[in-house]
Amino acid sequence: MASAFQSFWQYLVTHFSDFQLATLGTFIIHESVFFLSGLPFTFFERSGFFSKYKIQKKNNTPAAQERCILRLILYHVCVNLPVMIASYPAFRFMGMRSSLPLPSLSVIIPQVLFYFILEDFVFYWGHRVLHTKWLYKHVHSVHHEYATPFGLTSEYAHPAEILFLGFATILGPALTGPHLFTMWLWMILRVLETVEAHCGYHFPWSLSNFLPLYGGSDFHDYHHRLLYTKSGNYASTFVYMDWLFGTDEGYRKLKAIEKEGKEPDEVY
Ligand SMILES: [Zn+2]
């Protein structure tokens, strides 16, 4: 298996340049993972499939979903792709490489863990700033247009916010100069994580049921359905930043009420 993958990687590096892999390759993988993981939730919402596990009773109209998808394609081509191309020299400068040998797991795992922790930290503070009056009104309100998230809304944001989110995502790799394979793995996991956080469903098999520090869909859905001054739950991946800085009080209160089996309506 490992050697088959090595051969596949050998094929990639002999047929494509480092630049092509790091820019177009990254773009194609991002689009594939993002739409393949996010699209099923738009169909679940339309068909009522898995409605038992839906966090909010409200549904988005098909027209609202389609509008989101068209905007996403536009932003991905006009913002994400140029950013990937423009940041390539910086990654090369920091030591990113695509050649064989592939890095070992003892290198990949600590690097990806570091990226998650750093991204969560930067995202938390940036997101809190985005919830100040002017920035919310002119920038972050775009991401909050969908108070009932459906997976693909994870990347639906003002171009200025896309740049900020991109910065939080690529800061870790830019500091450590990883192998391109590690970069791709990090990007795939980050996309899957943010799509799950916005999927609108909390399943019995959702990761947050098993990983105590992981936020997941229930945690971030709360952020979307509250008024922007009250939302809290600002972190992207983990729950500890909001706990440390007291921005998860409303959410904790709601969870306590739900645990007692009461109607949670009065906390909204
Ligand atoms: Zn927000």
Ligand SMILES: [Zn+2]
């Ligand atoms: Zn969100």
